[in-house]
Amino acid sequence: MSDLNIFREEARAWIRENAPRSLWGTSGSGPFEGYWGGSKDLEADPDILGWRDRGIEKGWTAPSWPKEYGGGGLSVAHEQIIHEELKAIGVPRPIAGQGLAMFGPVLLQYGNDEQRAEHLPKIARGEVRWCQGYSEPNAGSDLANLQLRAERDGDEFVLNGQKVWTSHAHLSDWIYCLARTNPKAPKKQMGISILLADLGTPGITVRRIDLISGYSPFCETFFDDARVPAKNLVGELDEGWTIAKAILGHERSSIGRSIARQPGSAEREVVARARKHLGVGHGPIPDPLLRDEVAGLGMLEEAFHLTLARIEQSSKSGTPGPEGSISKIVGSELKQKRFELGMKVAGILGLGWEGPGFDDDDLEYTRDWLRSRATTIEGGSSEIQKNIVSKRVLGLPEGKK
Amino acid sequence: MSGHTAPSLLLNDEQKMLSKTAHEFVRKRAPAARLRTFRDRKDEVGFSREIWKEMAQLGWLGLQIPHEYDGLGLGFFDLCIVLEESGRELMPEPFVSTLLLGAQALLLGGTGAQKKALLAGVAAGEKLVSVAYEERGSRDFRHVETVARASDDGFEITGEKIQVLDGHLVDAIIVSAATGGGAPTLFLVDSNAKGVTTTQQFRIDGQSSAIVRFENVAVALDSVVGELGKGAALLQTVFDRAAVGLAAHMLGASEQALADTLAYLKEREQFDVPIGSFQALQHRAVALYTEIALLRSVVLAAARVIDEQPEEVPRFACLAKALASETFLHVAKEAIQMHGGIGVTDEHDIGLYIKRAQATYMTFGEPSQHRRRWAELHGY
Structure with a gap:
């Protein structure tokens, strides 16, 4: 047996022994599913907190990070095996979220020793939760148009401006954001820097945004003469755009993977809803056209999972390439199709917003359907992803946008 | 999975x-x-x-x-x-x-x-060697008009099969014919046997084929392939493999049609710029690329499953063939559209792809048939 196969046996045994039974089958084990940690999310479930602690002890909250930063010191291949074994029984990662999936890898690559030592262990232990400050009111798809000003004043930067779509900023402790440090740079992609800010800094305020679903996972974050130590600059001054693109690469592949959940789960979910709402027990779905659509969804889902597996098997380096864009495009479309079909089979019973005459599962499903409309927009819209693939993979010439 | x-x-x-x-x-x-x-x-x-x-x-x-x-x-x-x-x-x-x-x-x-x-x-x-299973009167291989009547020392086969691939060229034909009770049995027939006649057919995709007629063709008992009356089940397992193999062929064809189209998008200029700089075409090209990426994963998995997980073959065969059919035909249609006028001329090769795409789409089950079987295999 190869080393990796031996490790898989060990990982499987450890996970099955240590993951509380109540968490089995509750998750697709993606990087954003589960408990995100931090000082503001007051999780009370002892099983979730216990699982977090076992993960920290083992170094498996961040398996491929160096041990000195609270990681497991393992290779990316080993980390993948751990995640596969979690997924196999539907157990969430001990800690999930932006810090582990996106900010940590960037700090490992671009941060200095002091920054790594300060921030990474707190992420690996779930003590500090991070959010991302990228988009602004006038910088969505055209992200490089961002205007958050950061002016150097002694050994501080003074921040003024606004970020939007800062996910879960109200539950986060720190933010990593893109700021304009040189407004006179010849191109708008130049003169951008990455700065880290404690959200408790005077001058920073957070306001939640209500979505069509009624959920409010996103916030607006305002900076009004907020002062941040100059040592919180990551990488070189004015050269943050390259790092930003690397973070977006991680984000895209993470979103793609986090949508994946358990193979076959979208199909099973829609079939279960069809049976519930069409009253057909365990027999075939009687409408052949509807059955055809459900099977089409199931096939797309299987093809998507196989493609994720192929990407993982072939990416030895662990650096997400343009394939991340494909997984985001397909994953987000799959998610929308799943909810569309799930709504279709419910008929008018899927129309409830709240109150009597609707059951809780259906009410939640309807909200999730509305929420799913954002998946083809957030983390770079499908159109932006297609621009990237067109240029970077297909080599088509750049044109007017 | x-x-x-x-x-x-x-x-x-x-x-x-x-x-x-x-x-x-x-x-x-x-x-x-x-x-x-x-x-x-x-x-x-x-x-x-x-x-x-x-x-x-x-x-x-x-x-x-x-x-x-x-x-x-x-x-x-x-x-x-x-x-x-x-x-x-x-x-x-x-x-x-x-x-x-x-x-x-x-x-x-x-x-x-x-x-x-x-x-x-x-x-x-x-x-x-070919397999003769298509008939004029039936689109379901489980129902055959061709009959094999028991004789003193074997069977006598009578009937007509259409579009038998390479039917006029092969050395031996495996033919499905109804035996007692109407269930099909497969027989291995020498192409030179008395009573076998072939007429070459010409299809849009250039795949050689023929009408093969059997008139009281005498075959011995040991010419049965598989078990008597169990020809449909055997054919299904053959088609499962054939569907995966054909899907691999369709994957290669889709790849090449897209590659040729991308080359054209980079070279053809209108309004003083390469037409590949237009976002309307770029996004459609990416859609094709994405579909092909999915198809590649599915074909590789299905081929692997044939070697390693026999119990999973039906599911993966449905998946591979349904996706290959939809993808190849979509790619072929878009390839012509993006080539513009030259794409519909006989002179240009890109038009050959849609002909093979249509033919392969209709071979070993259309996508809707595969989705129905997939649903049955998944219990709905």
Whole structure:
């Protein structure tokens, strides 16, 4: 047996022994599913907190990070095996979220020793939760148009401006954001820097945004003469755009993977809803056209999972390439199709917003359907992803946008 | 996936080398333009026997055939690597009739004697075998009008099969015919047997085929392939494999049609810029690329499953063939559209792709049939 196969046996045994039974089958084990940690999310479930602690002890909250930063010191291949074994029984990662999936890898690559030592262990232990400050009111798809000003004043930067779509900023402790440090740079992609800010800094305020679903996972974050130590600059001054693109690469592949959940789960979910709402027990779905659509969804889902597996098997380096864009495009479309079909089979019973005459599962499903409309927009819209693939993979010439 | 880990979807070093060699061979020796030549001269064969023979010498026809029949004894996965490359130039050589139908039927249901008589010849490129199952009056292979009446020392087969791939060229035909009770049985028939007549047919995709008529063709008891009355089940397992192999061919064809289209988008200028700089075309090209990426994963998985997880073959065969059909036809239609006027001329090769796409779409089950079976396999 190869080393990796031996490790898989060990990982499987450890996970099955240590993951509380109540968490089995509750998750697709993606990087954003589960408990995100931090000082503001007051999780009370002892099983979730216990699982977090076992993960920290083992170094498996961040398996491929160096041990000195609270990681497991393992290779990316080993980390993948751990995640596969979690997924196999539907157990969430001990800690999930932006810090582990996106900010940590960037700090490992671009941060200095002091920054790594300060921030990474707190992420690996779930003590500090991070959010991302990228988009602004006038910088969505055209992200490089961002205007958050950061002016150097002694050994501080003074921040003024606004970020939007800062996910879960109200539950986060720190933010990593893109700021304009040189407004006179010849191109708008130049003169951008990455700065880290404690959200408790005077001058920073957070306001939640209500979505069509009624959920409010996103916030607006305002900076009004907020002062941040100059040592919180990551990488070189004015050269943050390259790092930003690397973070977006991680984000895209993470979103793609986090949508994946358990193979076959979208199909099973829609079939279960069809049976519930069409009253057909365990027999075939009687409408052949509807059955055809459900099977089409199931096939797309299987093809998507196989493609994720192929990407993982072939990416030895662990650096997400343009394939991340494909997984985001397909994953987000799959998610929308799943909810569309799930709504279709419910008929008018899927129309409830709240109150009597609707059951809780259906009410939640309807909200999730509305929420799913954002998946083809957030983390770079499908159109932006297609621009990237067109240029970077297909080599088509750049044109007017 | 019912298992928790996906099958290995990567090629090993030998397989990568095979893929590269086959790619170069096909692109250099077997350009799609040959299809036009064969068609215009109403070629009786419709493919190149020399190229077939050369591929045999390279070991490619016997990749999956066991050592005892002079093959290389490798897997169906390896065969699919060559099939994928054969699709790039829409090769009309008898891959489907002989390697995907005839050989698989023999491997799955043939007696020792039947295999011994034919498989070594198949691997050597000297023998062709097809399966005759399509009939004019039925689109369901489980229902056959052709009958096999019991005689003193065997059966007498009477009926007509249509679009038998390479039917006028093969050495042996495996034919489905109804035996007692109407259930089909498969019989191995020598093409030169008395009462067998063939008429060459010409299809849009240039794949050689023929009407094969059987008039009181006498066959011995030992010509039964598989079990008496169980021909439908055997055919289904043959079609499952053939569907995956054909899907590999369709994957290669889709890849090449997209590659040719991308080259055209970069070279063709209108409004003083390459038309590939237009976002309306870029996004459609990306959609094709994405579909093909999904199809590649599915074909690799299905081919691997044939070698390693027999119980999963029906599910993966449905998946691979349904996706290959939708993807290839979509790519072929878009390829023509993006080529503009030149795309609908007989002179340009891109139009050949839609013809093969339509033909393969209709072969071994249309996508809706595969989705229905998929739903049944998944219990709904």
